[in-house]
Amino acid sequence: MSSPTKRPTKRRPRPIRIGPRAAAALVLVTLIGIAAFGWPLLADRQSGFAHSQDAPWLFAALLPLLVGVVVATIADDGMDAKAVAMLGVLAAVGAALRPLGAGTAGLEPMFFLMVLSGRVLGPGFGFVLGAVTMFASALLTGGVGPWMPFQMLAMGWFSLGAGLLPGPDRLRGRAELAMLALYGFLGSFAYGTIMNLQGWVILQGMGQGISFHPGDPLAANLTRFLAYCLATSVGWDLGRAALTVVLTLALGTTLLKALRRATRKAAFDAPVAFDPGGGSAPAPSPRRGTNDHEG
Secondary structure (H helix, E strand, O other), X not given: OOOOOOOOOOOOOOOOOOOHHHHHHHHHHHHHHHHHHHHHHHOXXXXXXXXXXXXXXXXXXXXXXXXXXXXXXXXXXXXXHHHHHHHHHHHHHHHHHHHHOOOOOOOOOHHHHHHHHHHHHOHHHHHHHHHHHHHHHHHHHOOOOOOHHHHHHHHHHHHHHHHOOXXXXXXXXXXXXXXXXXXXXXXXXXXXXXXXHHHHOOOOOOOOOOOOOOOOOHHHHHHHHXXXXXXXXXHHHHHHHHHHHHHHHHHHHHHHHHHHHHHHHHOOOOOEEEOOOOOEEEOOOOOOOOOOOOO
């Protein structure tokens, strides 16, 4: 008498994992980015502080490091051809979404896609997706300039943060959407603030209370920077944050299901079993029953 057939086990979608080499590359990119954004605050009066001068150097360092993150993730068995294909598709969609609202009260619909993609596919994938999407968007819209490498870093950090949010295997439903919407709201302001730092050190003559003064104490310049943000960008950042919340709450459930279904079918973390003859074969499917018998 044959034993009853086991019911198929539903595979849970797993984020693309970060191996040690990919993690090291991400840390290196982040350290370079922090230095690139913040060094003018510590420079003396005689040093050149225009980001238009250091942007080409940052871009030259950033591209090989981004490639290094991808290569390291592939080498650590975290990203295969299917993941690279998904990266290309999501980056193309994000790049196409950005021009729909950019330039109008800060409305940028791509931000909610970065939040949801980083949440499902993990922080390493999210960082690369954010940076590549911003690069593709700049090429698409002609927005190539000294600000582009800084935008790539800031968007990469934004998407990476979504992948680091708690409870990826347990938190679902309204609670997850509320968390993602809150992150999108706060992250949109953080993105705008970081990008303000890139532009603020270039602009001069805006007034004694909000202009950057190279060589002044750090606390004094940070106070002026806060005043600059309040005076120039709060409304813009609020529009970006509000649209991200609305799109996350309205479309989040559907898009999360689609991303998780695609991730589950792609089976990025599927194990490989090696047969005694030296070949390799996929691991046995959980759908196979236990009542099979040899002939």
